[in-house]
Amino acid sequence: xxxxxxxxxxxxxxxxxxxxxxxxxxxxxxxxxxxxxxxxxxxxxxxxxxxxxxxxxxxxxxxxxxxxxxxxxxxxxxxxxxxxxxxxxxxxxxxxxxxxxxxxxxxxxxxxxxxxxxxxxxxxxxxxxxxxxxxxxxxxxxxxxxxxxxxxxxxxxxxxxxxxxxxxxxxxxxxxxxxxxxxxxxxxxxxxxxxxxxxxxxxxxxxxxxxxxxxxxxxxxxxxxxxxxxxxxxxxxxxxxxxxxxxxxxxxxxxxxxxxxxxxxxxxxxxxxxxxxxxxxxxxxxxxxxxxxxxxxxxxxxxxxxxxxxxxxxxxxxxxxxxxxxxxxxxxxxxxxxxxxxxxxxxxxxxxxxxxxxxxxxxxxxxxxxxxxxxxxxxxxxxxxxxxxxxxxxxxxxxxxxxxxxxxxxxxxxxxxxxxxxxxxxxxxxxxxxxxxxxxxxxxxxxxxxxxxxxxxxxxxxxxxxxxxxxxxxxxxxxxxxxxxxxxxxxxxxxxxxxxxxxxxxxxxxxxxxxxxxxxxxxxxxxxxxxxxxxxxxxxxxxxxxxxxxxxxxxxxxxxxxxxxxxxxxxxxxxxxxxxxxxxxxxxxxxxxxxxxxxxxxxxxxxxxxxxxxxxxxxxxxxxxxxxxxxxxxxxxxxxxxxxxxxxxxxxxxxxxxxxxxxxxxxxxxxxxxxxxxxxxxxxxxxxxxxxxxxxxxxxxxxxxxxxxxxxxxxxxxxxxxxxxxxxxxxxxxxxxxxxxxxxxxxxxxxxxxxxxxxxxxxxxxxxxxxxxxxxxxxxxxxxxxxxxxxxxxxxxxxxxxxxxxxxxxxxxxxxxxxxxxxxxxxxxxxxxxxxxxxx
Ligand code: F58
Numbered sequence: 001x002x003x004x005x006x007x008x009x010x011x012x013x014x015x016x017x018x019x020x021x022x023x024x025x026x027x028x029x030x031x032x033x034x035x036x037x038x039x040x041x042x043x044x045x046x047x048x049x050x051x052x053x054x055x056x057x058x059x060x061x062x063x064x065x066x067x068x069x070x071x072x073x074x075x076x077x078x079x080x081x082x083x084x085x086x087x088x089x090x091x092x093x094x095x096x097x098x099x100x101x102x103x104x105x106x107x108x109x110x111x112x113x114x115x116x117x118x119x120x121x122x123x124x125x126x127x128x129x130x131x132x133x134x135x136x137x138x139x140x141x142x143x144x145x146x147x148x149x150x151x152x153x154x155x156x157x158x159x160x161x162x163x164x165x166x167x168x169x170x171x172x173x174x175x176x177x178x179x180x181x182x183x184x185x186x187x188x189x190x191x192x193x194x195x196x197x198x199x200x201x202x203x204x205x206x207x208x209x210x211x212x213x214x215x216x217x218x219x220x221x222x223x224x225x226x227x228x229x230x231x232x233x234x235x236x237x238x239x240x241x242x243x244x245x246x247x248x249x250x251x252x253x254x255x256x257x258x259x260x261x262x263x264x265x266x267x268x269x270x271x272x273x274x275x276x277x278x279x280x281x282x283x284x285x286x287x288x289x290x291x292x293x294x295x296x297x298x299x300x301x302x303x304x305x306x307x308x309x310x311x312x313x314x315x316x317x318x319x320x321x322x323x324x325x326x327x328x329x330x331x332x333x334x335x336x337x338x339x340x341x342x343x344x345x346x347x348x349x350x351x352x353x354x355x356x357x358x359x360x361x362x363x364x365x366x367x368x369x370x371x372x373x374x375x376x377x378x379x380x381x382x383x384x385x386x387x388x389x390x391x392x393x394x395x396x397x398x399x400x401x402x403x404x405x406x407x408x409x410x411x412x413x414x415x416x417x418x419x420x421x422x423x424x425x426x427x428x429x430x431x432x433x434x435x436x437x438x439x440x441x442x443x444x445x446x447x448x449x450x451x452x453x454x455x456x457x458x459x460x461x462x463x464x465x466x467x468x469x470x471x472x473x474x475x476x477x478x479x480x481x482x483x484x485x486x487x488x489x490x491x492x493x494x495x496x497x498x499x500x501x502x503x504x505x506x507x508x509x510x511x512x513x514x515x516x517x518x519x520x521x522x523x524x525x526x527x528x529x530x531x532x533x534x535x536x537x538x539x540x541x542x543x544x545x546x547x548x549x550x551x552x553x554x555x556x557x558x559x560x561x562x563x564x565x566x567x568x569x570x571x572x573x574x575x576x577x578x579x580x581x582x583x584x585x586x587x588x589x590x591x592x593x594x595x596x597x598x599x600x601x602x603x604x605x606x607x608x609x610x611x612x613x614x615x616x617x618x619x620x621x622x623x624x625x626x627x628x629x630x631x632x633x634x635x636x637x638x639x640x641x642x643x644x645x646x647x648x649x650x651x652x653x654x655x656x657x658x659x660x661x662x663x664x665x666x667x668x669x670x671x672x673x674x675x676x677x678x679x680x681x682x683x684x685x686x687x688x689x690x691x692x693x694x695x696x697x698x699x700x701x702x703x704x705x706x707x708x709x710x711x712x713x714x715x716x717x718x719x720x721x722x723x724x725x726x727x728x729x730x731x732x733x734x735x736x737x738x739x740x741x742x743x744x745x746x747x748x749x750x751x752x753x754x755x756x757x758x759x760x761x762x763x764x765x766x767x768x769x770x771x772x773x774x775x776x777x778x779x780x781x782x783x784x785x786x787x788x789x790x791x792x793x794x795x796x797x798x799x800x801x802x803x804x805x806x807x808x809x810x811x812x813x814x815x816x817x818x819x820x821x822x823x824x825x826x827x828x829x830x831x832x833x834x835x836x837x838x839x840x
Contacts, residue, residue, distance in 0.1 A: 016831055018060045021103055026110040029057045048184050050116060051094070051124035054107070055187040058097050059233075065242040066233040068829040073152050077318045077328065078824045081146060081153040081815075082311060084341060085139040085334035086300060087283070088157050088245060089131030089164075091486065091646025093188045093232075095122050096144075099490045100235040126181040127647050129163035130247070132286045133565045134672050135373050137646070138451075138807075139334055141483040141672075145807040147236035147243045148485070148509060150823040151815060156307035158299060159189075159230045159247035160283040167604045167643040172620035174605055174613050189230045189247075196228045197309040198253060199302050205394045210354075217351055219394040225276045226251045227306035237485050237509060240826035248306045250279035286565070287606040290381075297340075297383055297391055304341040308348055322353045326366035330819035333370045333445065336381045336437035342368060342444030343395040346402070351394070357401075369447035369818045371478070372438065373669050375458055376569065382434035385427065399426055399435060406443050413470060424466045442467045442474075447818045449478045452670035452691040454711065478814055479694055480670040481807035484511050487676045491650035494533045495680065495799075502526070512803035517796055527792040534657070534681060534795070541655035544648075545600070545639050551627055553637050557596035558785045561682070562660035563644050563652055566605040566612040569667040573755065574767045575599070575660055576619050578778055580735045580744075582636055583626050590631055595782035598637040602644030602652065614755045616640065621744040621751075649673075653680045657791075658705075658781060661686035662774065664765040666711035668692075675805035681795040683784075685777055687770070691805070699801045703794040705784075707777035708770040717769060724763035732771050736760070 018029070033053040034040050040049045073080065098104040108118045131137060139155065146153040165176040200221035210216050228249045233242040252273035278295065279302050290296055311329055312322065320328050325345075333339055342364060349360035374380070389396050403426040414420050426443065428434040442448055442464060450456030456477030460468040468475050489496050489508055499507065502520060507513040520526040538555040545553055553559075562575050579599050585592055601619050605612035623638035641648060659677030661668075661684050668690040678684060678695055686692040687708040696704040709717065728736060736756060738744070745751040759767055785791055803809075815821050 019064050021061070021106070023106060023110040023113070026057055026103075026107055027114060029060065030054060030110070030114070033057060047120060048124050051121045052184070052187050054111065054121055055094055055125075058094060058101065058103075058107070059187055061101055061103070062097060062233050062235060062242055064828060065235065065240050065826070066244075067834065068240060069242045069826050070244075071829060071834075072824060072826050074318060076824065077320060078152040079327070079819075079821045080314075080329055081151060081819050081821050082307065082329050082331040083139060083143060083146075083153060083155045083334065084304065084307060084331055084338035085136070085155065085157050086303065086337035087131030087136030087334075088128075088139045088143070088155055088247070089133070089136030089646060090128045090140045090232075090245075091137075091650070092122065092125040092127045094125050095490050096486055097235055099485055100144075100148075100237045102238050104490075123647070126183065127645060128181055128186075129179055129645055130157065130160050130283060132164055132283070134670070135335060137482075138373075138480055138672060141481065141486070141807040142811060143234050143243065143245060144236075144483045144485060145481075145811040147234045147241050148239060148483075149808060149811055149815070150236060150239055150241045150825055151243075151811070151819075151821050152824050153243050153821075155234070155243075155245040156303065156310075157245070157247050158280050158283075158303045159249045160280055161249075162282045164283055164604065164645070165285065165607065169616070169620060169640060169642045172617050172624065174616050176607050189232045191249075192229045192231055195310065195313065196226050196251075197306050197313075199225045199227050199305045199309075201225065201298060201301070201391055203393065205397060214354065216354070217394065217397070219347075219351065223276075224253045225279055225302060226253045227302060227309075229306070229310065237489075240828050241824075246307070246310065248280065248303050250277055250281075250302060252276040285604070285606045287608050289608060294387055294391060297387065300337050301340050301344070301392060301395075304338045305344050308341060308344055312348065312353075322349065322355065323359065323363065325349075326363050329367055330369070330821055331367050332814070332819070333368055333441055335371065335373045336441050339370070339381075339437040339441040339444070340392070340395065342440050343392075343398045343402070346398050347394055350398075361402075361405075364444055365446050368441075368445040369449070370441040370445040371449050371451065372455075372459055372464070373451055375455065375463055375667060375669060377463070380463070381437040382428060383437065385433035385435060388435050396435070399440065402440075402443060403427060410470065420466060424470075438464070439467075446474060447476060448474050449476045449818075450669065451478065451480045452694060453477055453479060454666070454688075454693055455669040455690060458666060458711070476817060478810055478817075479691060479804070480672050480675070481805050481810035482672050482675050482679075483807045484508055484679065486646075486650070487653065488679055492533075492537065492654040492680055494536055495654065498529055498533055499799075507803075509808065510803075511806035511808065514800045514803050517800035521793045521796040521800070524789075527789060527796065530681070530796055531788065531792050534655075537654040538657075541651055544651055545641060548641060549639055551623075551637065551639050553598045553639060554596060554634060557598045557635075557637065558657050558781070559600060559655055560597050560658040560660065560781075561600045561602075561652060561656040561677070562662070563600070563602040563641075563649065564671075564673050566603045566609075566615055568611060568615075569663055569765050571662045571664065571765055571767055571770075572601065572603070572615050572619065573759070574662050574770065574774055575601070576615070576622055576638075577732070577735055577767070577771060578775055579622055579626070579636070579638055580738060581731050581775060583622070583629075583632070584731070584734055584738060586632055586635065587629075594635055595785050596635045597782075598639065600639045600641060600652065600656075602641040602648065604644065611755060611758065614752065618739070618744070618752055618755060625744055649676070653677055653682070656680065656682040657785065657795075658682060659684045659686075661689070661692050662708070662770075663687060663689045664770070665689045665709055665714050667765065675802065678798045679802040679805065681799045683781075683791075683794055683798060685774075685781055694804065695802075698804050699798045703797050703801075705777045705781050707773040709766060709773075714766060717766065722763070722766065722769065724766075724768040725760055727768035727771065728760065730772075731775070732768065 033056040111118045143155045163179045201223040203221040232245040345364045349355040426439045450459045503516040653676045659682040661674045670690040685705040688710045742749040
């Protein structure tokens with residue numbers, strides 16, 4: 001018998017031929033899969049075939065865990081977290097599953113021995129980009145941590161056929177291509193058509209008396225859509241737990257609508273099928289114009305209704321009465337996108353399970369908790385009432401009733417305060433009428449949280465102040481975190497090895513242990529190893545940058561990185577103005593001593609967000625000039641890396657020296673990229689915003705480059721009548737004039753006018769007001785980077801003190817304070833167990 005390659009504790013499970021963890025077994029199964037699943041042999045096999053053959057090797061090894069987990073939860077009727085999110089930005093599965101199974105290195109060896117390039121196979125995976133940015137990625141980190149912490153949980157969302165668009169840069173401009181991630185099939189998912197449910201839409205409601213003469217309401221929809229679940233196993237790190245991500249695909253209820261077909265309207269019938277399938281067709285990019293989009297509200301309702309119906313199905317299997325829904329499930333609303341769940345659960349309880357209103361309301365409130373992710377008022381979801389009434393007539397009635405009862409409570413608490421009633425109402429009646437989804441989420445939840453200390457405070461003082469005054473104890477903070485499995489162990493194997501060789505590997509599941517690196521910051525040998533790792537990661541990234549952009553960058557220059565969605569509040573334009581300032585200094589005095597820097601940008605702009613797209617064009621245009629100007633002598637480089645996504649992120653964070661977190665104070669709810677950078681040893685230049693504040697608190701003010709106005713200062717400046725033109729002097733003026741003159745646009749003085757005029761005349765995010773302070777902080781960065789030894793110390797301390805920002809910590813807090821969901825360890829079942837029916 002072949003011996004297992006490594007003996008890891010969590011692998012004491014019984015093994016059969018499809019789960020054996022030996023190199024020989026991996027190789028044998030790899031070819032079996034190529035023949036029997038993909039129907040190929042090596043001469044004809046593509047790289048993608050090989051990737052899939054490998055993916056199925058790994059999937060086989062996950063299924064035993066998945067089945068054992070499902071069996072244990074079913075048998076024990078475990079309390080379950082249901083994470084409702086319109087986005088799950090998972091990133092590639094293969095590498096992560098290998099790491100979490102503990103077979104990454106062995107499989108790499110097995111594949112390499114077969115003469116294949118392991119890294120190339122990993123890159124073959126089309127990542128499921130089912131999210132826009134931070135919010136979707138947070139959901140992905142959370143479900144991974146839930147599995148690692150062995151908490152029973154289900155992620156519920158939408159299986160978009162087209163995820164976030166693929167960004168290309170053509171002539172310096174962003175262009176969008178559709179993301180066909182399912183083109184070659186998806187080995188990680190299993191469809192479960194047997195658990196499909198119907199979702200109703202449109203139509204009207206009518207009252208009736210049932211057979212017991214009870215007053216009931218019937219919803220007669222004008223459309224039915226079938227929701228088919230596609231399940232993906234989510235493995236915990238070195239545990240037996242494999243939870244489920246359940247994403248819904250929309251289909252026509254039957255392949256043809258026979259009623260229409262019989263009338264001879266064959267095309268009509270087919271069109272109806274097409275229109276049903278539209279519901280899960282495409283992820284909306286975070287555009288400002290989402291508000292009126294009927295399809296978007298339909299998507300939200302579609303996945304929420306399917307998920308809640310699924311939860312009722314689970315209750316039934318486990319023989320738990322519907323009155324105990326909230327004991328079985330803790331449901332988290334990831335922003336307001338799933339907030340319609342409040343009305344839908346009420347409908348399912350009242351209309352379909354005949355639970356009395358008061359009891360149904362009690363169950364609903366005890367079930368839901370709501371996380372807010374934004375302070376931007378324009379991003380708070382509101383749906384026009386007529387649209388809502390047309391699509392969800394029954395829900396609107398329920399919302400009116402919830403509102404009437406809620407406002408009665410407010411009236412009694414705040415006697416005579418009619419303005420407050422208008423402000424708090426679930427319906428905005430100041431002009432055209434809207435349903436306020438954030439209010440629905442607050443009223444229907446027992447817990448409400450922000451995603452960083454400052455954000456949670458601002459929610460209480462500002463955005464949700466009235467609700468805080470009514471229910472102060474419902475409010476809390478849960479500072480975001482990211483999973484160290486993907487963002488360190490998988491993406492930075494060199495650093496992982498170095499760290500583990502000094503402090504062991506428990507830090508991977510207990511990130512606070514990174515603190516044990518602190519004394520090593522004083523060890524010259526360790527500092528050198530640390531710098532060597534960073535340099536190797538920078539070389540790797542330089543190769544990627546060359547391949548993707550044709551630009552050669554120097555791994556010994558300071559890698560200054562800003563990667564995130566492009567948005568004015570995130571202020572990529574502040575960064576590029578500083579680049580222009582440096583360039584201007586160099587041109588004005590060619591012998592000036594500057595620290596060589598490579599500015600790396602990445603991020604997508606919403607397709608309809610013109611100013612964001614113009615910011616990209618400005619970055620690429622400045623790059624075009626700076627990168628080829630001989631006077632610069634390669635001391636400055638500007639790279640815009642196209643199509644920033646999870647896969648690219650995994651290569652960028654390990655290579656960064658400096659992390660740009662420069663949002664206007666009070667605008668970025670938390671940020672999570674800031675955490676990924678710091679863990680990987682980058683220093684931050686940042687404002688007092690979101691989680692930056694907590695990062696600075698942890699790593700120490702001396703290891704962080706702070707600049708800019710604070711939130712109260714921003715407020716005061718705006719209140720006093722901010723005039724950006726007052727800041728337009730000195731270097732900033734010269735920078736603005738240079739751009740305005742057409743220097744970066746081949747003499748076209750019009751191209752950047754909307755951006756520059758917007759800054760000079762309005763500057764809503766205070767770019768000009770913060771420019772000077774930013775520029776000074778950047779000078780400190782340059783000086784600090786010259787002292788390599790000191791920089792290494794600061795870099796080590798950033799990583800050593802990043803323990804707080806593990807999503808394991810965040811999830812523990814949610815579990816303790818909100819979900820009250822204990823861990824359920826899983827014993828692995830053998831196939832024999834399954835046969836003899838241990839599962840019953
Ligand atoms: C982000 N929100 C916050 N929204 O901006 C960021 O500060 C925070 O760290 C992160 O959530 C996680 O809490 C965010 O990513 C979206 O992408 C929405 C998607 C749907 C349309 C509206 C924007």
